[in-house]
Amino acid sequence: MTRAHATRVPASDDPLLACLALTLGFFLLCLWRLWLPSGPFFDEIHYLPAARELLTGFDYRNPEHPPLGKEIIAAGIALLGDNPWGWRIFSALAGALALFAGMRALWHASLSRDAVLAYGLLLASGFMLFVHAQIAMLDIFMVAFFLTALWFFAAACRAGQPVRARALLALSGIALGCAIASKWNAAPLAPLLGLGFLALRVHAVGPADLRTETDAAPVRGVGPIEAALWLGVLPLAVYAATFWPAFQVENGPFAGMDLIGAHRHMLELQQSVKQSHPYQSTWSQWVLNTRAIWYLYEVTDGAQRGVMLIGNPLTMLLGLAGGAWCTLAAVLQRRVDAGAVAILYAASIGFWIIAAKPIQFYYHYFLPSCFLLAGLALMIAWLKARGFGWAYWLVLAASLAVFAWFYPILSAAELSGEQAYSTWMWRGEWR
Numbered sequence: 001m002t003r004a005h006a007t008r009v010p011a012s013d014d015p016l017l018a019c020l021a022l023t024l025g026f027f028l029l030c031l032w033r034l035w036l037p038s039g040p041f042f043d044e045i046h047y048l049p050a051a052r053e054l055l056t057g058f059d060y061r062n063p064e065h066p067p068l069g070k071e072i073i074a075a076g077i078a079l080l081g082d083n084p085w086g087w088r089i090f091s092a093l094a095g096a097l098a099l100f101a102g103m104r105a106l107w108h109a110s111l112s113r114d115a116v117l118a119y120g121l122l123l124a125s126g127f128m129l130f131v132h133a134q135i136a137m138l139d140i141f142m143v144a145f146f147l148t149a150l151w152f153f154a155a156a157c158r159a160g161q162p163v164r165a166r167a168l169l170a171l172s173g174i175a176l177g178c179a180i181a182s183k184w185n186a187a188p189l190a191p192l193l194g195l196g197f198l199a200l201r202v203h204a205v206g207p208a209d210l211r212t213e214t215d216a217a218p219v220r221g222v223g224p225i226e227a228a229l230w231l232g233v234l235p236l237a238v239y240a241a242t243f244w245p246a247f248q249v250e251n252g253p254f255a256g257m258d259l260i261g262a263h264r265h266m267l268e269l270q271q272s273v274k275q276s277h278p279y280q281s282t283w284s285q286w287v288l289n290t291r292a293i294w295y296l297y298e299v300t301d302g303a304q305r306g307v308m309l310i311g312n313p314l315t316m317l318l319g320l321a322g323g324a325w326c327t328l329a330a331v332l333q334r335r336v337d338a339g340a341v342a343i344l345y346a347a348s349i350g351f352w353i354i355a356a357k358p359i360q361f362y363y364h365y366f367l368p369s370c371f372l373l374a375g376l377a378l379m380i381a382w383l384k385a386r387g388f389g390w391a392y393w394l395v396l397a398a399s400l401a402v403f404a405w406f407y408p409i410l411s412a413a414e415l416s417g418e419q420a421y422s423t424w425m426w427r428g429e430w431r
Helices: 016-031 044-056 068-080 084-110 113-124 128-132 139-158 162-182 184-189 191-205 224-241 259-272 283-288 315-332 336-354 362-385 389-409 420-424
Strands: 293-300 303-309
Touching: 016 084, 016 113, 016 128, 044 068, 044 084, 068 084, 068 139, 068 162, 084 113, 084 128, 084 139, 084 336, 084 362, 113 128, 113 362, 113 389, 128 139, 128 303, 128 362, 139 162, 139 184, 139 191, 139 362, 162 184, 162 224, 184 191, 184 336, 184 362, 191 224, 191 336, 283 336, 283 362, 303 389, 303 420, 315 336, 315 362, 315 389, 336 362, 362 389, 389 420
Parallel strands: none
Antiparallel strands: 293 303
């Protein structure tokens, strides 16, 4: 990263309005049939009771997970009532935020309109974001906050004024703390922002001037110690603050514990789940998109309905080529944007390869898939810039077409009957 990284581009080049329009369209699509099914489904059966207990203050359920996601679901119930709209409205909003934040992060990282708009379409039609924007689970909040942290961090790197950059780093730290407080999946990636700052500063000024030189990339006017405050101390403070409601429950699972003791208990609970589950899967199955989860498949609300979690079968595989391209572009072309995407994907999937959690599920691939699609967007934008525009448009059109074809079993639409699911079973492993 060089001084050019902080250079502003003409406002007319920024696809902000297109990002807003795409986000609005996606949000409206998420609202359609948000009320279906009318009862809790899949992991809502765990998180909705936990949210209700937070509102009453009588108990604290699901102590193995941090509290913020459950607190947000509880806020929806308090706002709109104990009904499908109250359960899921903040999931839909978080889905829209994730889409917008992802596009803005890629814009500040790459300054490529083509890559940004491609990413928005790929992420919106990638299945994972849409499905989780219509169910009251924790993952959508974790992803939304983490992508927001990346957005503010990348924007800070582009900011021309130290005051603005400082504010953006602080916002990034707050979002980072919220991501970890929603679900621990974000925790292994949290240090990458601070480490990225440090690596880019060392590259810019050398290790000898690291402590004294602040007028350098990635964020001018901010030294490494101050960056550690915004990207290290502040996220931890935000994370700790979200536990306050849990400690107010007199006879709750954290009674008599301090914050460290509570986390020991949470870790024990996370590692204690060893009984096999029919929907469990492995990281290699996620990467190859061979293991689906049926969040719903039953007669409900007057019809056979289904919600299947799987990645877009086209872009999940093409994304692997995008990840490989990002790695090569980072090494051969010294592209920081491509390198960041490659590192984020490798770190997010690498965690699950070595994690001590014995039972894993496909929804753990949600965050890695966001980086996978970012890599695909960068690759096809690069192809378009070199005269292969047909490949760019073909990938986007095909991704949208596949999404449209699968839409009925992503959205709890009315199906023709009990065997209707076979229409979409392109692979036997998905059944």
